Amino acid sequence: MQAMDAGRPTLLGESSPRIEDDRLLAGRGRFIADVAMPGMLDAAFVRSDVPHARLRGLDSAQARESPGVHAVFGGADLDVRAVPDRMPWVRPVRHFPLARDRVRYVGCPLAVVVAEDRYLAEDAAELVHADLEPLPTVDTVDGALSPDAPLLYPDWGDNVLLSVEADGSAVEADFAELRTISGTFTTNRHSAAPLEGRGVAAEFRDDRLTVWTSTQAAFVVRAMLAAVLGLPERNIRVITPDVGGGFGQKNEVYPEEYVVPWLAMRLRRPVRWIEDRHEHLIAAGHARDTTTDLSAAVREDGTIAALRGRVRTDLGSGEIFPAGYGPSLVAVGSLCGPYRIPKQAISVQGVVTNKTPTGGYRGYGAPEGTFALERLVDKIGRELGIDPLELRRQMILSPQDLPYETAAGAVLRSGTHRHAFERAVEVGDRMLAEEREKAEPGALLGSGYATYVEGVAATAFSITGTWSSQDSADVRFDAEGGVTVAVGVSAMGQGAHTTVATLVAEALSLPVDQVRVTMGDTDTAPYGLGSWASRSALVAGGAVERAADVLRRKGTTIAAHLLEASPDDLELVDGRFQVRGSPGSAVSWAQIAQSALNRTFELPPGVDPGLEARATYEPAGLDHVPRPDGKMNAAASYTNATHTAVVRVDATTGVVEVVRYAVVHDCGRVINPLTLAGQIHGGVAQGIGGTLYEHLPYEDGQPLATTFTEYLVPGACEVPDVLVEEVGGPAPDTPFGVKGAGEAGIIGPPAAIAGAVENALAPLGVTGIDSTPLTPSVLRRLIEEARS
Incomplete structure (x- = not known):
């Protein structure tokens, strides 16, 4: 007995204005900074300015006597439990909201000052003296893996938080019989940098804790608060106000989210903390910082019979929940993309260093995996003298191949992989031709492509040890x-x-x-x-x-x-x-x-x-843990897309301009084209930023980009109009036929733009663009090396 609408046109697919x-x-x-309550106090955190040290004590006497200050607390003052290590397959970190005995990165919170307003709290925070005994610093993966490396967690015996060795027996024969082409591909460290930073406000009244926080997962925060503060979940209410951008960075649970509620309980006053941009760039979770060593066993026609290699990620200090190794697993799962590559054996290694912990950021490993594979495909084509687009055509999935299980275990039940690719190439050829017609003689123009699948509605169990889907x-x-x-x-x-x-x-x-x-x-x-x-x-x-x-x-x-x-x-x-x-x-x-x-x-x-x-x-067919063969279908469904970028490169300055960009995309049934276009445009803008501009470098453990003066994000002038075409229809295996599109825009730009830059610089002999960001200094060096 189910009456259905037999006459009304569907609402899905209409470009209606967003109701919010x-x-x-x-x-x-009402954002987190707008949360105000009578009697509310403001908090400011004292943060470490050294990357690795033993914390021998805190002198807060002068701060306590400062005007308007109500309290100062260090790590030893907080009667809280350690943040639980819920993942039995990784090394336990056992970190506390405030440092107790050791500091492992610049920005680590040491103490908190609570005052009548933020200005007074910050003034007093500068008066807190931390007695820090410096320890040797390690801020590169190679340094952390050296036999004599300083250890961040001495009881581990090394600096490896996670190590998953792949069984290479399935690919041995292919690599023994076929030609091997290899590369090393690096995506450097950067930040989600949302418009709104983080923030927390809390009130404890009638034996019940209410917490306002800029999070993407209120129930997860509630559970973690219960675990650390020792309260029953029923006595905690978590409210997410309006959030000015999350991008995965606000899907982590941070030290401040435990400390501010504890302060409200201890002081019996509402307390608020709002992050400034400097804090954000040194203390909010960083992202990417991944190097992929990838080899392909290549047949005579250039197609790939097998992949093997290692995804290695710099996790910073590792003091974050969920732990930052998740993107590495996603990179492995997305490496084969929409290609018929029957076998892979990819290991994963997560290494701790004296940097800010890495966590989630939009794309969550898929940009890294796509960049590595697409760059390797271009290299195969170059070394074998095969047009890289023709090489992709030989491997890309066709409708008759579906359903298809990738070498990593992802089950692709639907998609328009070949159609999206061909349409993107058609659009890319047209855009490049149009740009060449109006360009000055000798202009260095090029086009590049990236095609991929994106897992949507994934399980969270492999990174949280608790939650599923x-x-x-x-x-x-x-x-x-x-x-x-x-x-x-x-x-x-x-x-x-x-x-x-x-x-x-x-x-x-x-x-x-x-x-x-x-x-x-x-x-x-x-x-x-x-x-x-x-x-x-x-x-x-x-x-x-x-x-x-x-x-x-x-x-x-x-x-x-x-x-x-x-x-x-x-x-x-x-x-x-x-x-x-x-x-x-x-x-x-x-x-x-x-x-x-x-x-x-x-x-x-x-x-x-x-x-x-x-x-x-709960989506059906998900694997929440790897199967006995190591494969895992970790997502409920998979979108697909091909990106094409057209760039102009100034050989004198090394400056890259993305002049045209297009995305041919399939996310199943489109709910609202206007909203979807906004998602894709925003993701592409962030992808351009990570590919050309954004970088969080370190020197001796000290962050070198701590404001927007040093951390460059793209503006309106750096992001071209983005053409978005949807080529899919209702997915046969999902509610309403929808899939997802939140991260699709950011996955393609690194590979597409790098390919376009290499294409533009081909007349100068530049090859082997295998890392991002492609800053002017990087490109000038590559051009000079090619010329010499």
Whole structure:
């Protein structure tokens, strides 16, 4: 008994304005810095300015006497537990929110000062003296792996947090019989750098802790607070206000998120901490910093029979949750992309150094893996004299290949891999030709491509040791026929409210403006894991679809009773249950809600009052731990895309300008093209930044980019108009036919732009562009080496 909408056009695919934008653009958003409570105090953290030291003590006497200061606490003062090491397959870090005996990176929090306002707290923080006994520093992976390296965790015996050795027996024969072509590909360290930094506010009242924090996963934060502070989860409420960009960096749980709630409990006053940009660049999780050694066993026609190698990541000090090795695993899982590469044996090594801990950032390993493979494919083509695009054509998946299991275990059930590639090449050829027509003689122009698959709605178990992949939705009608839906995913600027409202309206045949969406509050939202891994549309959509099915069935039963008709004769059209062929015989959702909530005497026998449903959705077919053969299908579905970039290079200065850019993309059924385009454009902009500009270098453990003066991010002039074409249709294996698109824009730029730069510089003899960022100094050196 399921009445369906037989006549209304679908809402999916319409470019409608986002429902959250008016509030945000009018300045009515409430971000973490807007959280204010009577009697609220402000906190400032004392951070280490040395990368590695023994903490022998803290002298805070002068700070305690400063004007407006209420308290100063060091690590030994906090009666909290260590952050739990939930992953039994990695070395235990056992770190505390404030350093207790050892400092392992510049920016490590040593103490916290609480005062009447932030200015007073910062003034007093400068008066806290930390007695630090310097220890030898290691700030490179090679240095950390040397036999005489200083040890960050002496009881380990080395500096390796994670080591997964691949079984190479399956690829031995291929490498023994075929030609081997190898390369080393590096993506250097950079930051997500969201518009809004981090922040936390907390209040402890009536023996209950309420925490406001700029996070992507409120329920995960609640669980971690319970573990560290020793409170039951039921006595903790976590609220996510508006978030000015998360990008995976706010999917970590940071020391400040434990300390500020502890302060509120200890002082019995609300406390707030807001990060400044300097703190952000030295203390918020860094990203990338990965080197991939990759070899291919190559057949005579250039196609790849097998891959082997190692993904090695600089994890910084490792003092972060979830631990920063996750992107390395994703890089391994995404290496084969959409190509028929039957075998791989890739090891993973996560190494600790005296740098800020690395964690999540948009793309989460996929840009690194895609960069390595696409650059290697170009190298194979160059060494064998085969057009790299023709080489890709020989390997790329066709529709008849699906479903297809990659060498890493990813199961690709649907996609337009070959079509997206061919269309992107067509667009790229046209864009390059147009640029050449208007360019000055001798201009160095080139095009490059990157094609990949992106796992969406992944399991979190392999990086958290606790959480898997489910999410929930609570859909409730009011007596007027309006709907309130609460979901466990989170908003961070990506249009989640619009997405969820559209899916609910689609499922219940209602206008979008009759749907109200709430999220980001552990007291009012159903249990969910938040927004990361491009999961929101798929998992929230699955839960919404299941809850809506329950409501449609109940609505059909009530409508049939009111109309004295058979449920099988009803259809749902424009929010009304009507008898097929008799549109005049109909009742609306509002009438059904009246009967279910107010006029309950009108309900049919055996039907309980109320018109609400809660459902949980967990994607099928996921592997939460590797299978015995080491393979793992870690994502619910896989999008695909091909990027093409056209660049202009100034050989004198080494400056690269991305003049044209296009993305041909397949994320299943598109919910809202306007929102999707925003996601892709933003990801491409970040990808351009990481490829050409952004870098967090270190020297002797000291960070050299600690403000936006040294850390260069692209502006409007550095990001061209981005052409986005969607070539897919509804996915056959997902709710509503949707997949995900949150990270697709950032995966392709490193490989596409590097290929384009190499193509542009080919007349000068430049080859082997194998690392990012491609700063002017890097390119000038490559040009000079080629000329000499």
